[in-house]
Amino acid sequence: MLRYILLRLLLLVPVMLAVSLLVFVLLHLGSTDPALDYLRLSHIPPTDAAVAEVRQALGLDLPLYQQYWIWLCKALQLDFGISYLTGRPVLDDLLYYLPATLQLGGLALACTLLFAVPLGLLAARWQGRWPDHAVRAVTFIGVSMPNFWLAFLLIALFSLWLGWLPALGRGSPGQLVMPVLAIALMSMSINARLLRASLLEASGQRHVTYARARGLPERRVWRGHILRNAWLPLVTATGMHVGELIGGALVIETIFAWPGVGRFAVSAVLNRDFPVMQCFTLLLTGLLMLCNLLVDICYAWLDPRSRLQGVDA
Amino acid sequence: MSAFAAVPHKPLRLRWSLAAGALLVSLLVLLAVFGQWLAPHDPDLIDVGQRLQPASMSHWLGTDHLGRDLLSRLIVGTRLSLGSVLLTLSLVLALGLLVGGVAGFVGGKLDLLLMRLCDMFMTFPTLVLAFFFVTLLGTGLTNVIVAIALSHWAWYARMVRGLVIAQRGREYLLAARLAGASRWSRLRQHVVPNIAGPLLVLATMDIGHMMLHVSGLSFLGLGVTPPTAEWGVMINDAKEFIWTHPQLLLWPGLMIFFSVMAFNLLGDALRDRLDPAQERH
Numbered sequence: 079m080l081r082y083i084l085l086r087l088l089l090l091v092p093v094m095l096a097v098s099l100l101v102f103v104l105l106h107l108g109s110t111d112p113a114l115d116y117l118r119l120s121h122i123p124p125t126d127a128a129v130a131e132v133r134q135a136l137g138l139d140l141p142l143y144q145q146y147w148i149w150l151c152k153a154l155q156l157d158f159g160i161s162y163l164t165g166r167p168v169l170d171d172l173l174y175y176l177p178a179t180l181q182l183g184g185l186a187l188a189c190t191l192l193f194a195v196p197l198g199l200l201a202a203r204w205q206g207r208w209p210d211h212a213v214r215a216v217t218f219i220g221v222s223m224p225n226f227w228l229a230f231l232l233i234a235l236f237s238l239w240l241g242w243l244p245a246l247g248r249g250s251p252g253q254l255v256m257p258v259l260a261i262a263l264m265s266m267s268i269n270a271r272l273l274r275a276s277l278l279e280a281s282g283q284r285h286v287t288y289a290r291a292r293g294l295p296e297r298r299v300w301r302g303h304i305l306r307n308a309w310l311p312l313v314t315a316t317g318m319h320v321g322e323l324i325g326g327a328l329v330i331e332t333i334f335a336w337p338g339v340g341r342f343a344v345s346a347v348l349n350r351d352f353p354v355m356q357c358f359t360l361l362l363t364g365l366l367m368l369c370n371l372l373v374d375i376c377y378a379w380l381d382p383r384s385r386l387q388g389v390d391a
Numbered sequence: 392m393s394a395f396a397a398v399p400h401k402p403l404r405l406r407w408s409l410a411a412g413a414l415l416v417s418l419l420v421l422l423a424v425f426g427q428w429l430a431p432h433d434p435d436l437i438d439v440g441q442r443l444q445p446a447s448m449s450h451w452l453g454t455d456h457l458g459r460d461l462l463s464r465l466i467v468g469t470r471l472s473l474g475s476v477l478l479t480l481s482l483v484l485a486l487g488l489l490v491g492g493v494a495g496f497v498g499g500k501l502d503l504l505l506m507r508l509c510d511m512f513m514t515f516p517t518l519v520l521a522f523f524f525v526t527l528l529g530t531g532l533t534n535v536i537v538a539i540a541l542s543h544w545a546w547y548a549r550m551v552r553g554l555v556i557a558q559r560g561r562e563y564l565l566a567a568r569l570a571g572a573s574r575w576s577r578l579r580q581h582v583v584p585n586i587a588g589p590l591l592v593l594a595t596m597d598i599g600h601m602m603l604h605v606s607g608l609s610f611l612g613l614g615v616t617p618p619t620a621e622w623g624v625m626i627n628d629a630k631e632f633i634w635t636h637p638q639l640l641l642w643p644g645l646m647i648f649f650s651v652m653a654f655n656l657l658g659d660a661l662r663d664r665l666d667p668a669q670e671r672h
Binding site: 105223224225233238318321324326328329347350363 | 651
């Protein structure tokens with residue numbers, strides 16, 4: 079197991095290198111000139127002399143492979159350059175904003191599981207009855223609702239009409255409620271629907287019928303025979319949803335003026351702040367790959383079948 | 392879905408959701424095609440004297456911050472909102488069919504290579520991947536469409552490959568081969584029509600998802616830009632007025648919500664009727 083984890087961690091290195099190269103090349107072959115973007119963001123008029131000077135200062139006059147090499151050498155020393163927009167080191171900025179996003183994402187994930195599991199169970203246990211219909215209606219609305227619109231509806235309801243919650247910023251626990259809800263609803267609904275379907279599929283298996291025929295109490299049938307088989311898809315889905323939650327944070331942070339990485343990255347893309355975009359994509363890749371690894375470890379831990387395969391491979 | 396449960400009332404429920412989904416989707420398509428002539432006002436006509444009007448007889452849903460008629464903008468926006476999603480979908484289908492078809496039909500090392508590529512794309516959640524591609528390609532509707540297509544195609548390629556492999560050993564293909572049909576024409580004329588059903592179900596179920604992504608990116612200001620009438624942009628335009636005129640945000644959001652719901656209804660109903668997972672085995 080340990081060897082497997084180490085191998086996967088080692089595999090991170092070539093993937094990150096490949097992604098960094100791809101991002102670097104595509105960004106620099108892109109539609110706009112980084113030097114002009116730098117001048118625009120620094121409020122310097124783009125005269126020919128200024129452009130040439132910036133080119134030289136940023137090393138943009140060198141061939142692309144040299145630029146990449148210089149960038150890579152610096153990046154290995156955790157120097158990702160200076161943000162064109164803020165004028166501060168990129169990594170410092172991103173790490174400054176990261177905790178806020180992790181807080182939001184972590185809470186949204188917890189919220190997702192906290193609601194999805196009981197709802198899925200309820201629906202599957204009372205299939206075809208009113209709890210099932212209610213859960214299905216709610217989750218159906220959840221998967222169809224644009225999260226940014228939900229965010230505004232929440233603001234309108236809780237801040238504008240009821241005046242219960244502050245709409246913007248970060249600091250008090252009350253400011254967490256609406257962004258977390260807005261991010262989590264979609265994943266929660268998908269997970270609840272998935273758990274319901276997978277529970278129903280598991281409950282149709284022959285060993286469940288056999289367990290019932292043996293006269294086991296319904297509680298034990300559900301706990302020992304259905305649940306154990308049904309929650310594995312949920313683990314996979316939850317792993318995917320970590321990424322979806324980050325995607326949600328991109329949109330939602332902007333609305334709630336939440337000082338997180340997502341809002342920072344969106345403004346970087348809008349302003350074409352190259353160093354930030356480069357570093358953010360790498361950070362995101364690393365984060366998501368670590369999440370995937372975590373999911374695979376959980377999976378192996380929960381499902382003996384995949385554990386055996388892992389050892390063989 | 393389990394076989395033993397819900398058999399008695401299943402057909403009834405299916406018919407209801409299928410009908411509702413189909414009805415809503417056809418309404419949307421009609422709006423997209425004929426919206427231009429249905430809109431009571433010019434959607435782009437700026438009239439600052441009439442700004443932020445409440446609902447009235449002449450402006451049924453009121454006007455926005457530039458005095459443009461909200462209802463007209465909603466109606467005319469249908470074409471772009473729906474059209475961009477359909478364009479994305481056709482791109483995704485084309486890419487998925489090409490890569491998945493080739494991987495499944497040719498097999499061997501090429502198949503392995505293409506599937507590893509798919510795995511790489513499927514590691515990342517679609518919205519994050521789409522955002523990633525917008526970062527690389529730059530903003531604008533065309534780039535957003537390409538970005539979303541690039542983030543979704545791998546799922547389709549995977550499915551197409553599975554379906555193609557299931558068809559590969561069938562006798563009709565052998566017959567076509569004996570009749571002298573080339574590889575390409577066998578794939579195009581014989582395999583594709585046979586896998587179109589399950590693929591369309593997946594596509595219908597995915598349209599809602601794509602719509603959320605397109606409107607989400609437009610809302611962030613990365614896709615469609617003002618003053619074009621598109622629902623995501625309209626929400627973005629109106630966000631400063633949430634404290635004074637929340638209805639400006641309500642209507643475009645409701646349009647997105649209902650459209651996504653309509654496609655989800657249709658997709659769910661179609662999937663239950665001809666489950667692609669069932670067909671694959």
